[in-house]
Amino acid sequence: MVQVNENYLKLPGSYLFSTIGKKVSAYSAAHPDRKVIRLGIGDVTLPLVPAVIEALHSAVDEMGRAESFRGYAPDLGYEFLREIIARQDYQARGCGISADEIFISDGAKCDTGNIQEIFGPNIRIAVCDPVYPVYVDSNVMAGRTGSYDRESETWSNVIYMPCTEENQFMPGLPKETPDLIYLCFPNNPTGAAVTKPKLQEWVDYAMKIGAVILYDAAYEAYIQEDDVPHSIYECRGARSCAIEFRSFSKNAGFTGLRLGFTVVPKELKCGGVALHALWARRHGTKYNGAPYIVQRAGEAVYSPAGKAQLQEQIAYYRKNAAYIFNGLKEAGYTVSGGVNSPYIWMKTPGRMTSWEFFDYLLEKGNVVGTPGSGFGPSGERYFRLTAFGSYENTVEAVDRIKAL
Amino acid sequence: MVQVNENYLKLPGSYLFSTIGKKVSAYSAAHPDRKVIRLGIGDVTLPLVPAVIEALHSAVDEMGRAESFRGYAPDLGYEFLREIIARQDYQARGCGISADEIFISDGAKCDTGNIQEIFGPNIRIAVCDPVYPVYVDSNVMAGRTGSYDRESETWSNVIYMPCTEENQFMPGLPKETPDLIYLCFPNNPTGAAVTKPKLQEWVDYAMKIGAVILYDAAYEAYIQEDDVPHSIYECRGARSCAIEFRSFSKNAGFTGLRLGFTVVPKELKCGGVALHALWARRHGTKYNGAPYIVQRAGEAVYSPAGKAQLQEQIAYYRKNAAYIFNGLKEAGYTVSGGVNSPYIWMKTPGRMTSWEFFDYLLEKGNVVGTPGSGFGPSGERYFRLTAFGSYENTVEAVDRIKAL
Secondary structure, rough: OEEEOOOHOOOOOOOHHHHHHHHHHHHHHHHHOOOEOOOOOOOOOOOHHHHHHHHHHHHHHHHHOOOOOOOOOOOOHHHHHHHHHHHHHHHHHHHOOOOHEEEOOOHHHHHHHHHHHHOOOOOEEEEEEEEOOOHHHHHHHHHOOOOOOOOOOEEEEEEEEEEEOOOOOOOOOOOOOOOOOEEOOOOOOOOOOOOEEEEEHHHHHOOOOOOOOEEEEHHHOOOOOOOOOOHHHOOOHHHOEEEEEEHHHHHOOOHHHHOEEEOOOOOOEEOEHHHHHHHHHHHHHHOOOHHHHHHHHHHHHHHHHHHHHHHHHHHHHHHHHHHHHHHHHHHOOEEEEOOOOOOOEEEOOOOOOOHHHHHHHHHHHHHHOHHHHHHHHHHHEEEEEEEEEEEHHHHHHHHHHHHO | OOOOOHHHOOOOOOHHHHHHHHHHHHHHHHOOOOOOOOOOOOOOOOOOOOHHHHHHHHHHHHHHOOOOOOOOOOOOOOOOHHHHHHHHHHHHHOOOOOOOHHHOOOOHHHHHHHHHHHEOOOOEEEEEOOOOOOHHHHHHHHOOOOEOOOOEEEEEEEEEEEOOOOOOOOOOOOOOOEEEEEEEEEOOOOOOOHHHHHHHHHHHHHHHHOOOEEEOOHHHHHHHOOOOOOOHHHHOOOOOOOOEEEEEEHOOOOOOOOOEEEOOOOOOEEEEEEEEHHHHHHHHHHHOOHHHHHHHHHHHHHHHHHHHHHHHHHHHHHHHHHHHHHHHHHHHOOOOOOOOEEEEEEOOOOOOOOOHHHHHHHHHHHHHOOEEHHHHHHOOOOEEEEEEOOOHHHHHHHHHHHHH
């Protein structure tokens, strides 16, 4: 009799954003006349920019002609995309990352979810609290997290690094020693950004204890301040202790197009084994590449026209972020994030829990946000709003919240 | 100090098709004047059909306009695609599969590689020998396969079901009891097709012993004979013991576009746990959907125009298959497959091993095929040719082989 993976059964409830989606669908079905504004899930709303659309059309045409048709993509992605990423995202910032250290994929969610596979079953992970649920859930599925305590909403074998108002949502080095450290900056969900000296401390720490940092830089495009690093490889020594994840979802609106990449430097080794070889093996065995047309769209993101158009797009979302941040502040809420990040992290009013505030906001204001507690126990009594709506909707949502 | 997943280190050599790719690149680099014809990797060569190209252009345009832009896709795929698949691939054949039992993905390789995750660590798998390497390799990575014996090229904890000339490449029920049974029909690599009564025996067997069948039907479009089932759900009881995988790669030329799906019937349970819920959880946690534009392209595959155009495309590849099959037979080779399948399975001449024949064919005939031994020990002294080349190249390749 076949057995299921019992670790799956330990997962409490369903995936955060699925739950939100169901709640919103149910509310909308019951109140078809109400205009619900979604500032919850981190999904973009502006259309793809013209340079990307043009690249897609042109690649589609290539796929329709025998002489330019492309079948299976190279395992690690097309050279044209990896080269331009290496040059513009890394070498231009003084990070010595080469094209063959870049693995193209269909998004950072898949990569941050799958990366744990190349590590042993008994390693210990450290995560920020609150945190993007995929990091923890994928390790639960792999059986690394011990048992779940419903009271504290924590796993016995996970090291939590609280990010609170007291530490300005910037985690301190953990007291217990981890093997894998998940860091995301600019942070999801708190919107906090790390400075270069602070990130250097993490790199130094990881090197000292022989840990690997999994650095999620999906929100890099929102960085505005000079002392905030765009890549962990701006830090000394990171090539030997860090893997970096990037996404096209938030800098180019590819949430529905699916493109991302992971950087695994060749000198990153654990017990003499190069992680680059392991990740390459995983890619080669369980993945078949991002679509050619989408990789061409990714290339267009780095073209002069694409960059100019996307700067405008990001400026639009930044304006939203500022509007939410300032509006809520004026209304007396405690808010953070929103400067180097599309996320605004607010304290719930009064003694409301995150889900109470979610329901309250959905029902009274018809505004959807994300309950902070969905990201971990330290997210309780917090709430995340995103800047990815239209400007008109964002203004209306903030006005509605103010009016409550 | 972080540990790596040591199971990865047990994998012998690199992934079969990566090795072939490297050998061919090296040969071509050394002999730039030679025209190498590739009938090795199962990659298609004809361009996408006009109905698909049109659907892609139209979906790209939608992504460029605010009012029709689509962000994150629904977890299990867009309803428009799941509905049409359920209707045309299943309900039209009398299989009671509904849209919400279909999970859209970026291809059958990913799904057949990832599916093992939802099962326990100590289950025993049975595979055909020879077999598509992904089934075994993904279980090696998960630590289920025991130790590797270099002499016999087998894993101690895998049940092999030899497919040989003696049994017409149709595996018998295994002597030891498996938990998970991987079956692929029409078969990759042998090209053998199963009849409905024969497949019913497998379904009955799985139900009797409480095993789950993982049925890879990626080559379904090549079925020509009436007694060959297109889906395992044509068999009684399969809804409670089988998961089916389908691909758009071979029926619509989507190898570079990436689209597939997996069917998990709702009544399929192990120890009371619905596998549908587990696979949904995996999708929700580690995957973010196939691109909207690619799902629209998939929809076009089912349109009247798309179907007519693809019938022509498949007829073209079938003609290649027949040419290879007949040509090699005339030349005195022992060949099988090629009727309900794009794959021709041939015995190597004389006492040549599969890789010896690979090198011989590459160097003397400048033709690339796939060594049968790469698919398992019973594949030794066999060789796979595919019908996915152009007709002109196929004719030339067969003529070159005949002339050797």
